[in-house]
Amino acid sequence: MSGKKIGVVLGVWALTVAAAFAVGRSTAPSERAPTPEDLAAALEAALGEPDVLDRTERTAQLLQHLDSENVTEVAKVYHRMLNILGELAIRPYIAAWARFDPEAALNHTLRWPFQDKMEMGAQAAIEAWALRDPVGALAAYEELSQRRPGLEEVLLFDMLTGWVYSGQGGVEEFIANLPAGKFDTAINRVAAKTLRNGGVEAIIEWVDSITGNDAYSNRFKKKAFQRGSRMAARWDPERAAAWVLKNRGQNYAVDGPRIVAEQWGMKDGRAALEWVRNHPDEDLQHRAAREAFRTWLEADRPSAAAWLESEQLTPFHEPAVILYAKNLASRAPEEAIVWCERIFDEQRRLACLEQAANRWYQRDAVAAETWLQQSPLDEEARRKVRMPPEKPRRKRGPAGRRPERDAADQS
Secondary structure, three states: OOHHHHHHHHHHHHHHHHHHHHHOOOOOOOOOOOOHHHHHHHHHHHHOOOOHHHHHHHHHHHHOOOOOOOHHHHHHHHHHHHHHOOHHHHHHHHHHHHHHOHHHHHHHHOOOOOHHHHHHHHHHHHHHHHHHOHHHHHHHHHHHHHHOHHHHHHHHHHHHHHHHHHOOOOHHHHHHOOOHHHHHHHHHHHHHHHHHHHHHHHHHHHHHHHHOOOOOOHHHHHHHHHHHHHHHHHHOHHHHHHHHHHOOOOHHHOOHHHHHHHHHHHHHHHHHHHHHHOOOOHHHHHHHHHHHHHHHHHHOHHHHHHHHHHOOOOHHHHHHHHHHHHHHHOOOHHHHHHHHOOOOOHHHHHHHHHHHHHHHHHHOHHHHHHHHHOOOOOHHHHHHHHOOOOOOOOOOOHHHOOOOOOHHHOO
């Protein structure tokens, strides 16, 4: 049969498979199941699709047929193409394999000659394994960590992802015993997957299960609450605000108002600041108000500035005024001076004036000096205003050499 005819046959067969899955797997397809050779050939063709959405859809549909009878033929295709495949191709393939034989899928990837591909495949295998059998996946992870220590951290977070999605318990106890270097990242990963899988109420319930358990350390409770409140506030700031208030007075929740205000300010700065204004703990208001105004100013400067200019200023507004003056200092130092003068706290007012005047001095020394002579700044502060800003020093490596940039800095 010619190559053209083979392509037509495989294309028709692939469309038949797609149609069968669209109807549902509960209805038996009228066509025969694909032979291992047919499935392998169809996947090779699908992996060559130029459009990423078409390629992803076709391979996902075809991989639904992967089983112990045809995996050997399919593995030959992926092995041959391995060096040119990326994560979007590798992970679904290994995840499909791990559905029916996770141990074989994991061991297969560990033999791949390319380090980056091997890690992608192993991560997909351990996640899919944990999704269906967290206990078995954990045992495999711990055994592999002893045998190949370099993979311990590579596989940890994908194993946790599958564990979370499995809905089976025990992940919190596991995280609680992790060393410091992995502890924070593990909390972040589990919190993110919990939110993604179940929404705001799920992340709140997860954090509450930790904060309400006396067996867990305050460090664990605080980190979980910080991460949970940030994620919840990004999705639903009003719900997060109510939850934070419910936990008012708890040591682990002390950063809650600041975190909620920061996230809420990006969406609705006015509402965020009104919530902070009415917060019953005045000692937490300063940082929370600053964060709410900062993120509002970054997201919508005209609206944030208009709000501040329209307000009858009180000590509550002080964090916003300081931040606004600092923001103005580099572009309009004279205007920044005016805002600094409206700060109630004397120490903060003088610090603001010094900073703004220094910026003004760099732009217009004559005008700044005129103001300086009649300013409330003392002689030491005036001396600092007249000093040119220090240029940041670039760190150098051994023997005066500049340090090499890491991969994240490479353009």
